[in-house]
């Protein structure tokens with residue numbers, strides 16, 4: 741938890757209490773339903789919480805911003821972001837029910853009333869969002885196809901509406917077709933070896949009309 745405070749020193753006591761409660765909740769639920777690997781559970785704050793919150797180093801979501809986390813798995817990046825931005829709404833979607841069982845338990849345990857979850861493939865979602873966040877779900881061309889028509893036009897934030905994706909490695913080839921993409925190396929925000937090759941990718945989405 742000190743790691744989170746190191747990079748997010750302005751958390752409220754309520755946010756600190758929720759981030760502290762996360763570890764216990766995940767440890768308990770992970771014993772029953774394994775959604776987070778053992779190594780990752782031991783380094784939950786580095787590998788999951790801080791990594792998810794890298795998106796918040798790129799953008800401060802304004803109150804009322806509507807966000808979908810596609811392929812949330814055990815709740816990342818959606819749950820840490822929902823704690824950090826309690827006045828934004830988060831829709832966490834995954835195609836595997838047992839993962840969402842854990843997410844629902846954590847959401848209830850933390851009393852996160854700005855989070856809803858849906859068990860479905862994202863292609864089936866019929867709604868629009870200001871931003872779509874994600875980590876480790878699909879290659880960008882596939883991902884962009886999945887979320888087509890799901891990004892809304894309203895722009896109240898500092899970044900243009902679209903995708904904020906957590907990705908690692910060399911992205912030159914995968915992202916070469918996207919002229920409007922911006923890549924933020926996470927080690928510009930955090931000084932931790934774990935993030936050495938990791939990035940936040942912002943891809944604004946054009947919409948019709």
Ligand SMILES: C[S@@+](CC[C@H](N)C(=O)[O-])C[C@H]1O[C@@H](n2cnc3c(N)ncnc32)[C@H](O)[C@@H]1O
Pocket residue numbers: 810811812813814815816817833834835836839860861862863874875876877886
């Ligand atoms: C490697 S896991 C990543 C989970 C989480 N985002 C994280 O980083 O810890 C990929 C997740 O995407 C989900 N997924 C894959 N394709 C999907 C789709 N079309 N719609 C919804 N979820 C999908 C899988 O069920 C899985 O939970």
